[in-house]
Amino acid sequence: MVLASPAQRATDVDGVKNYRPVTATSISRHSPRGKRHGGHIDPSALPHIYAPMALKRDLHPMPDFVREALLEHGLTGLYEARPDYQRNDYLRWIASAKRVETQRKRLAQMLDELAQGDVYMRMAWRTRS
Structure with a gap:
């Protein structure tokens, strides 16, 4: 071995x-x-x-305002379809913002990227088929 x-x-x-x-x-x-x-x-x-083996990152809990925004925009299914690392990265990124305005801006970007479907953190992304 x-x-x-x-x-x-x-x-x-x-x-x-x-x-x-x-x-x-x-x-x-x-x-x-x-x-x-x-x-x-x-x-x-x-x-x-x-x-x-790559070390696993801590999983970030979903804040209530993110959950509500996903439900309001009907993007919960698209969010759940993303890989675990992307969902975790989005939540960590949004939660790491110190100002409420920055959190809202990052949340809006996440919602927009989920709606587009082929973007992740302003990079081209597509699902594996």
Whole structure:
């Protein structure tokens, strides 16, 4: 079994090393390992390879004014359809504003992006199909 080097290991708060398995599908046939095997990798022939696992962020609770705005604009379903990281990022971003005016401006941007459907934090985004 191949493990990530000490420099690549991720350590969580308790000091425990976190690893996630990397499957054969994540190895490109253009990688050195893929070229050695003629570009064809049989997943069953590979041992599990471990790489660092990303640490999870704290989940932010949804403020009441955000919930009310989603209901009022009929965007709750579109909000729930977004990936967890996007929903969490929006809530953290809105809640981190110190002024009420800034919170409202950020909430308006989130609602607009949800309504458009192909934008996340002013970047082009589309769902995986």
